[in-house]
Amino acid sequence: MAAVSAPPVDLIFLLSRAAHALQTEMTAALEQINATPRAYCVLGNARKGEYTQKELADLCALDKTTMVVTMDALEKDGLAERRSSPTDRRARIIAVTPAGEEVVERGEQIVSALYADVLGSLPEDQREALVGALQTLMNGRLAEPAECSATVRRPRSS
Structure with a gap:
């Protein structure tokens, strides 16, 4: 029986580490305006239209409990408010x-400045290729999570 060789690259490790590093940088950068990436996402999406709390949670990939806590904080800080739907x-x-x-x-x-800085650290010909490849994966092969019996949780954001 032939030996099975290891994959040439640990794709999940690379993507996970890159996402964590970028999330950490964004968290630090948004601290200067007393915001979190989660709050920024909710506010940014909320201003695009009339969304319910559940719709915004879905747009921001937040579970119900996290969305409630996030909205409580946004209301307390005077940044957003819950209104009755007409x-x-x-x-x-x-x-x-x-x-x-x-x-x-x-x-x-x-x-925008953070993304420009991160992408600017790549050679020019790799910038669009990276973003395009990730968009292609997320719109195609990785658009929907696979069915599995174990619960796979998204990493917590700080």
Whole structure:
């Protein structure tokens, strides 16, 4: 029986470490505006339309409990508020306050600069190739998680 060789690269390790490093840098960068990546994601998506708390949780890949805690903090900080839906009295629409709008605008500048810096560390011909390859994977082969019996959790974000 022939020996099975190891894969040439540990793809999950590379992607996981890269994601963790970038998430950590983003967390540190957003601290200057007293925001977290999670809060920035919720606020940024909420200002694009009238979304319920559940819809925003789905857009930001947050579970129900995490979304509730995030919204509680955003309301406490005066950055967003829950409003009754005009079409479903059981649903709450998330509205971004003017202070929340300012956080998103400043956050966009911070995140854009961070992404430009990270991608700028690659040779020019690899930048678009990396982003394009990741988008292709996420829109195709990796668009939906595989069915499996074990629960696979997303890594916690800080």
